[in-house]
Amino acid sequence: MEQVSTVLVVAFFIIWFLLSIIFQFNSPAKGILAKFDYLGLLPSWSFFAPIPGTSDYRLVFRDKKNNHNWSEWNEVSFYSEFSFIRTIWNPKKVELKALSDIIQILLKELNNNLYKKNPRLIMLTTPYMALLTKVNNEPCPDDSIERQFAVLSSSGFGQDRKVVPLFVSSSHLINEYAK
Amino acid sequence: MQSSSEAMSVCLLIASVGLCISSLELLFSSALSSNKLTTTIFHKNIIYRTVSILMIIGNNSLVLRVVVILRLLSCLLLAGSLLLNWNLSGLFVVLIVTSNVVISTYKQVGNDGADQMNNIIFISAVFFFLFPSQAVKISAILFIAGQSLLSYFTAGLAKLLSPIWLKTNAVGSILGSLSYGQPFLYRTLQKWQWLGRLLSIFIVAFEVLLPFCILLPTNYCIAALILAAFFHINCGIVMGLNDFIWAFVATYPTILWTNKYLYTHVF
Numbered sequence: 001m002e003q004v005s006t007v008l009v010v011a012f013f014i015i016w017f018l019l020s021i022i023f024q025f026n027s028p029a030k031g032i033l034a035k036f037d038y039l040g041l042l043p044s045w046s047f048f049a050p051i052p053g054t055s056d057y058r059l060v061f062r063d064k065k066n067n068h069n070w071s072e073w074n075e076v077s078f079y080s081e082f083s084f085i086r087t088i089w090n091p092k093k094v095e096l097k098a099l100s101d102i103i104q105i106l107l108k109e110l111n112n113n114l115y116k117k118n119p120r121l122i123m124l125t126t127p128y129m130a131l132l133t134k135v136n137n138e139p140c141p142d143d144s145i146e147r148q149f150a151v152l153s154s155s156g157f158g159q160d161r162k163v164v165p166l167f168v169s170s171s172h173l174i175n176e177y178a179k
Numbered sequence: 180m181q182s183s184s185e186a187m188s189v190c191l192l193i194a195s196v197g198l199c200i201s202s203l204e205l206l207f208s209s210a211l212s213s214n215k216l217t218t219t220i221f222h223k224n225i226i227y228r229t230v231s232i233l234m235i236i237g238n239n240s241l242v243l244r245v246v247v248i249l250r251l252l253s254c255l256l257l258a259g260s261l262l263l264n265w266n267l268s269g270l271f272v273v274l275i276v277t278s279n280v281v282i283s284t285y286k287q288v289g290n291d292g293a294d295q296m297n298n299i300i301f302i303s304a305v306f307f308f309l310f311p312s313q314a315v316k317i318s319a320i321l322f323i324a325g326q327s328l329l330s331y332f333t334a335g336l337a338k339l340l341s342p343i344w345l346k347t348n349a350v351g352s353i354l355g356s357l358s359y360g361q362p363f364l365y366r367t368l369q370k371w372q373w374l375g376r377l378l379s380i381f382i383v384a385f386e387v388l389l390p391f392c393i394l395l396p397t398n399y400c401i402a403a404l405i406l407a408a409f410f411h412i413n414c415g416i417v418m419g420l421n422d423f424i425w426a427f428v429a430t431y432p433t434i435l436w437t438n439k440y441l442y443t444h445v446f
Contacts, residue, residue: 006314012306017322017326043326045295046337050340050341051341052352052353054356055356079357086416086421091205091207093358097291098217099216157360
């Protein structure tokens with residue numbers, strides 16, 4: 001019995017390792033494996049490659065007032081100043097990574113033919129809803145009636161900073177309960 | 180590092196420290212609250228549905244916090260068990276893996292390479308402790324070492340084949356982001372583009388060649404791993420990738436054990 005369990009466990013490790021190797025390369029096999037990898041056991045090890053992440057995603061929003069003028073764009077705060085404390089303690093990185101992951105999924109969805117033909121359908125996707133929920137949780141002045149969000153990409157610091165708009169949402173009525 | 184148990188113990192001690200810090204970061208950042216992006220659900224798979232049924236006693240946010248605290252306590256108790264020879268390490272490793280499954284069911288975004296490596300370490304450790312067979316223990320150690328070396332090689336190869344890494348100031352550009360950057364270093368590497376390109380080439384060479392340290396005589400293998408640890412510490416200082424320090428350095432005892440195993444039984 002012990003011999004059988006030993007063989008099964010060793011075989012499991014070998015198969016897991018071989019599948020991990022296959023998973024590193026973009027191929028139809030990777031897509032199939034990803035579909036069944038419910039537990040996230042297959043790692044993806046291509047850090048900052050092939051295209052290094054050189055910019056940040058920024059989530060901004062603005063409100064339409066009851067006089068039908070738009071407010072300035074406000075940013076949802078995710079980032080903080082550089083600090084050496086990040087070496088030991090960096091709680092902000094989880095939400096930052098989540099923002100990056102969700103926006104990447106949204107941008108990928110935008111390339112889907114379905115949403116190219118029917119752009120408004122993007123509003124029904126999970127990443128869009130997640131970002132809309134996030135901006136709706138930001139403080140809301142009494143005279144705001146609609147809210148619109150946008151996703152930007154920024155790189156560099158100070159005067160070197162470059163900002164590129166990536167996506168602008170539709171405007172959405174603000175729920176009375178949000179005020 | 181003579182025995183597989185010693186290698187696994189040191190590996191788990193280091194990984195546990197990292198997982199403790201990650202757990203505290205999750206709790207203090209409230210990343211698991213329902214209004215956070217981190218808890219956006221993309222896949223309602225069978226595990227999600229099963230766990231959701233079990234979450235009838237409270238809201239998701241509260242239950243997840245309890246699970247993270249359970250994971251934190253399990254890491255601390257695991258460290259105690261390893262240091263004081265309590266013979267309960269298997270139990271705590273199972274608790275950690277179970278906690279990770281629940282947390283990852285609800286935290287489907289915001290995960291990084293350190294989370295992946297921690298999963299590999301602790302799941303392998305479950306088999307290590309629950310099966311008395313020496314073949315299983317050796318397989319678990321070799322698997323962790325193999326995944327670690329695969330991670331460096333894949334990262335290096337992807338950069339080697341990239342049209343950007345060897346031809347441009349990739350490191351300088353990465354340091355221009357708020358997420359992973361540092362303003363002084365960014366401006367320095369923009370001013371001294373040659374230094375940025377040299378660093379980019381060095382990182383590619385380091386990642387591609389590091390896996391071959393397993394074939395070097397042990398002293399050289401140790402030197403290579405010290406260099407690798409230095410690399411991760413620098414990434415932690417400059418880029419804020421603090422969890423990578425613990426998750427990847429935790430695999431080095433298994434790499435060293437594998438190196439010695441190869442020199443004893445193969446070479």
